[in-house]
Amino acid sequence: MNIKRKALGITSGGLDSILSALVLKDQGIDVFWISFMTPFFSSDAAIRAAKALNIPLKVNDITEAYIPLLNSPKAGFGKNMNPCMDCHALMFAIAGKEMEKQKADFLFSGEVVGQRPKSQTKNSLRYVEKNSGFEGLILRPLSAKLLSETIPEKRGWVDRDKLFNITGRSRKVQMEMAEKYGVKEYSSPAGGCLLTDSTFSGRLKDVLFVQKDYEIRELYLLKHGRHFRINKRLKAIVGRSKEDNENILKYYREDKDILINPVSLPGPAVLIVSGERTVQAEKIGGLLCASYTKAKPGETTDIHIMYPDKEKTFQVKAQNSSEFKELMI
């Protein structure tokens, strides 16, 4: 009697992970997905893909396990603060435990050999497998024929002949496969990981290695507004637009933070997370707020400051915003 095999795939919601799931489904494998979220990448695209394809998905917030990776990843960083190889190893390690819990037979992903210069070479895929703790159980259907045979292939759960040998950055074969399967919507490859962005990485380094002591909400705030490092303990986040202001306010804690707003002119919300009530916080926070309104340099404007236990309005002379360039992270 043929036993229906079950496989758990890691998905970002991108085309490659969608195709790898469909290839296995074609072989009669029961597939389901796991997707991971942190302040640096979300599961939004995975949720959309799972809905469109009707594949069960579990979303896992791995922030706590992820932060230690950012201090010194064993395999190093990519171009920015992206520890891709250790990131994948961690994801497979967590997925592997879920596989065991769900009594699935193996893991899979849409990784393609040579698609990314450092993190998707044969050696790095091997590194990921070894460091995940699930050697032999990770199948990459799109490049399987270029890689060593895995347990699911050896045991005949999956027919290796029907797997692929895709390599490199060209998306030609994947586009043809998408056409065949009728897949029309998917997110761009690696799109959305903020750790690959140089500005975001600079801000992250500042929090991890200069500020050192921080709350998780501060990591979510790194993608909003302009950031100014006033001193080791003090940073001001200045909204760039109405949307930015709204996003910054989502993370504002009345009982801990300092919030500064312009009174008479439209302008930025300025947030100082867990800021102590110091002359410097009030002075520089007020100056930043006034200087990013439409007030001309030298013009006086009213600024409102809210502490956890007190609020007041005071007047500030706007400066040219370029004068704060050195504080900008």
Ligand code: SF4
């Ligand atoms: S791009 Fe980001 S999410 Fe993707 S492997 Fe690299 S660090 Fe992880």
